[in-house]
Amino acid sequence: MTARASLVFLDPPYGQNLVSRALNRLSEGGCIAPGALIVAEVGRDERWLPDHKLLAERQHGAARVLIFRAV
Numbered sequence: 001m002t003a004r005a006s007l008v009f010l011d012p013p014y015g016q017n018l019v020s021r022a023l024n025r026l027s028e029g030g031c032i033a034p035g036a037l038i039v040a041e042v043g044r045d046e047r048w049l050p051d052h053k054l055l056a057e058r059q060h061g062a063a064r065v066l067i068f069r070a071v
Helices: 018-028
Strands: 005-010 032-043 054-060 063-069
Touching (some): 005 018, 018 032
Parallel strands (some): 005 032
Antiparallel strands (some): 054 063
């Protein structure tokens, strides 16, 4: 049985849509616990919003940090 993470931090290279791909793979594999806190760093200008409820968003230089909970 795969361990389920209650905290997930994703910081891939910007502009390649890797956050949503990684989340899809981790979810499909049962690696993310329901209600897990997810922190994802994306490029400041990337138009990406999680399917989950966004709790907070911060901008730092070229980066945007999104914090949300898994369903």
